[in-house]
Amino acid sequence: MKCKITPQNMPKLVISAFLLQHLHFVIRQNRFMRRTDVGDPDYFHKVVDCQWACPAHTNVPEYIRLIAQGRFDDAYIVNRNSNVFPGILGRTCDRPCEPACRRTRVDGKAVAICRLKRVAADHKSDISDRIPKAPQQKNGKKIALIGAGPASLTVANDLMPLGYDVTLFEKGPQPGGLMRINIPAFRLPEEVLDEEIGYILDMGVDARFNTPVESLKEVLDSKEYDAVFVGTGAPKGKELILPGRYDTDQIFIGIEWLESIHFGHINSIGKRVLIIGVGNTAMDCCRSSKRLGAEDVKVVARKTRKYFKASPWELEDAEEEQVEILENLSPVRFVLEDGKLVGLEFDKFTSEEINGKLVQEPAGRVTLDCDSVILAIGQENSFPFIEREIGLEFDKWDMPVVDKTTFMSTREGVFFGGDSAFGPANIIWAVEQGHQAAISIHQYCQGVPIDQRPPKGMTLANTKMGLHEWAYSNDYDPSKRQKMIHIDLPTRFSNMTVEVEKGFTDEQTRAEVQRCLNCDIQTAFTDSACIECDACIDICPVDCLTMTPNAEEPELRQHLKAPAEQLDQALFVSGPLKQTGRVMVKDENICLHCGLCAERCPTFAWDMKRFVLHLPHAGAPAPVGTVREALGA
């Protein structure tokens, strides 16, 4: 199309040309990857794989550096700020951080994050003066917590310093919930529990032990409390009703049995024990059996090892104690002779992986001899104290309807957290849900809408100390993961309460801390400074960086110096570079955070900056405006 230019249509033409060009720009933008928004705290947070995977977002690299400097107190406090129970979790956490650890993708083994947490807890001095205190002046609001497990304790931890009056109802004689009565003392010594729970209760919590709540309606009707938090866990072990189940007294429910051991009601078991189920509770049961004198202990699973619910390290620890783990067996009936349990009959299966799915075919039957059986096939919730007509809705699985963000039930002012909210999970989840519920309770009591969640914040701080010096240990240490030293078998079997893991030695700690890749020391890129000299690309030991014409993500991932095939790992994409219009792309996947890109950059386009994620807690919003400052804008 041709168009004659006249003074009259000139402005229109100019505008049309501008719009066309702009439209073209918009279309191009959609075909290419957008410039990564590193001002969104989630971007750099996701690079810190361990912190991203941790439900409570513990700042792992930071506390590992503090341990490396021998600052155990500071390391403990960094932990406590997010996960509240470093000593407990340093022994018992399910460690979602470790499978996520970048080191796994570099040399096959994660940093021993969990055990380093224990190092901080074991080596700290008296930190009681660093624990938040309740103010003299109370704020006039009263909160009831039902159940004294990790979720309720976290709520108390967060609300006490804000001036709340917190009353804790616990049916048992001591606080701790599952952490105390279900986790055997050989994994978690009682002193550790007492100390860390003590920090919270000593803030002035009105803890009422041996005081079960029989009726939530009564609590609510008393109008004594401004809010109620239910943290009663999933305290009921699942039953397995098979022929013969009730004809003997040698069949136990796992968590009840562990509880009985804790209270000293049980101190013996048959010589031959079968554990049904293969979760972490089953591991505690089989190992406890060995300590009660059982000689032949077998754990029996329906599926194959790949599908076991127990953590790999818990399986290994059980096998180290000569526990046999059997696969492909499904129980059908208990075998009794003269009223005495003598065996358990199973359906056998063959197993085959077909297209990534487990296909099992029947393969006859087998009877295993035994004197006792422990059922560890899962836990259930139980809310006998909650009346169904108080406006608190239950779903078809008889679970309370709880908002996943605010943790409030359908009855205003009643909150849930931990296993009682969404079924059995791990301690660290209970802690995080406790934090979130505490935020909600605080906002609820202060008249702030609870769905207005306080935002996260971040800071980025320089780590450059000199021409080639950084405020962190940037060299890659090829050390292998340190192996936890265990106490010898005869000693552990002699006593229920001898802790199996000895903790890392000083040498082990020194080696292990250096394995951390400092993923929170971020590679920060300034497009406008880049002269496209290739220095960063040439020096990168793991081929993370590429300068390339922009494209859509799937195409870009294939055209990098090393293909970026780990799709859950982000690509950083810069804006167009000055000289060629290409973009700088970084595959975050296996960056060692060694800082060599920044050392070799002549214009400081690359810099290493320490990322700190600021998480809001009840009454303590994340610092505002830090994102802009962080980026120097």
Add this chain to the structure above:
Amino acid sequence: MSYIAKPKVHHPALKPNAIGLTRRDYEGAITTLCAGCGHDSITAAIIQAFWELDIEPYKVAKLSGIGCSSKTPAYFLREAHGFNSVHGRMPSISTGAGAANGDLIMIGVSGDGDSLSIGLGQLSHAIRRNVNLLYVLENNGVYGLTKGQFSASADPGSTSKKGETNTMAAIDSVLLALTLGATFVARSFSGDKEQLVPILKAGLKHSGFAFIDVISPCVTFNDHEGSTKAYAYTREHQIPIVQADYVPHRDEITTAYDPGAVQTVTLHDGSSVNLRKIAEDYDPTDRDRAYSFIRDHQARGEVCTGLLYIDPTSSDMMEQNDVVPAPLYNLPYENLCPGSTELEKLQARYR
């Protein structure tokens, strides 16, 4: 330089070549040059080229003179032989090394000072003799090691970092090499590995003197406005003329090109180079036209890059002089040193 060595761990997807080595196995010590130096990029391109050609590092000799560029052989092929010679004398050392061991794969790295000032005579004669050597001239137009004086390749009118203008004419190494009869002449840019790596590979396979001038910006003293060897200037003024694709003879040629746009030249060992011409009227086997084409563009301030000239019929110094092709260390002692009677006979011939 950096205080830490480059960590040995590598990306899990890093592939080994035909002789089982990864690209990382072709690296050397960590560089001590300024951050952002073009020379480091060339080092990376050299590593890539040797890796792609499946060359065993122990078969390689790295030779150099004096200067920033001449430090770089320490940064690649740590298992290769090396000789860091007197300023500008690398061509002589290479000539001797090549004569003593014809099996050596030789790479010489030099700079504009080493090659075009103190060593210009040496360079000229190595070209004339057609020594079987890949000669990489890392050209930044400046004496970086002595803090930024103009070198012989600095263009007239370009300015130093402090603003002083260069008034002397420049020696253009590519035109010089063409005049002296070089059989392989290329120019490339440190910031363009896609072009540089295939040229290096073709140069390594060329029988005779393969001359590659690589514009390699000095970030510290010659990367400013007013410089004609800066990253930005080179990117703006570079015109790729011929893209060389090296094809090992074991590979079938599968890439389809427009007829006429590609010229294939076969090298001594049966491998070949596909020359994709970006300028239609260019013939990389015509020395005179190549010379005038490059000079015409130069007059317009344009820098022609690519494999600019190649004589595939080239015969190197060893062939020309009928030198025994086997390495001298492999010859039987009685052949190497026939004894005093043979010496007397020889001397008698000159009496």
